[in-house]
Amino acid sequence: MHNTLSVQPLTAAAFAAFGTVVEVPRGGAGRPINGGTSQRFDLLADMALTAEGGRPMLALFRAQARRFPHAVNELERHALGSQTFVPLGQRRFVLVVAPAAPEPDLGALAAFMTDGTQGVVLAPGTWHHALLAVDAGDFVVVERAAQAVDCDVVRWEQGISVVIPA
Ligand SMILES: NC(=O)N[C@@H](O)C(=O)O
Numbered sequence: 001m002h003n004t005l006s007v008q009p010l011t012a013a014a015f016a017a018f019g020t021v022v023e024v025p026r027g028g029a030g031r032p033i034n035g036g037t038s039q040r041f042d043l044l045a046d047m048a049l050t051a052e053g054g055r056p057m058l059a060l061f062r063a064q065a066r067r068f069p070h071a072v073n074e075l076e077r078h079a080l081g082s083q084t085f086v087p088l089g090q091r092r093f094v095l096v097v098a099p100a101a102p103e104p105d106l107g108a109l110a111a112f113m114t115d116g117t118q119g120v121v122l123a124p125g126t127w128h129h130a131l132l133a134v135d136a137g138d139f140v141v142v143e144r145a146a147q148a149v150d151c152d153v154v155r156w157e158q159g160i161s162v163v164i165p166a
């Protein structure tokens, strides 16, 4: 396993194994609503936020800008629900993800950077690093809340350096 991981641009296709990209679908024709004054794009029919007595929670994260290269030595997952991040205003963030599995497969680790306008819905169980903002600022977060905390964390010794290519 390499100790560096280069960030790639976030696209719906590349991110499909990890979740959904919140953006107007490329080439997708929206459905006219509100008397044709808006176009509606349905992106995800089920946000998976109510399993085992869970309920949808809306939060705001006021994030500091992180420095890159960034050494990653832990991942977390929310096995019972999705987690959505949408920037308020133009601000980029980096996603470090591995497919949902009982343990993270670091050989399948991937890193993406948003274009500043995109958000993401992490699918339930997707291993991810907690929010890594490239540009400081506020992010809307929608996640499953329940009596019991749903957050498994795996840590390892040697950090993997996440690099944003010049
Ligand atoms: N800790 C927290 O609320 N956020 C994390 O789950 C995250 O993915 O940023």
Ligand code: NI
Pocket (backbone or CB within 6 Å): 076, 078, 083, 128, 129, 130
């Ligand atoms: Ni999380």
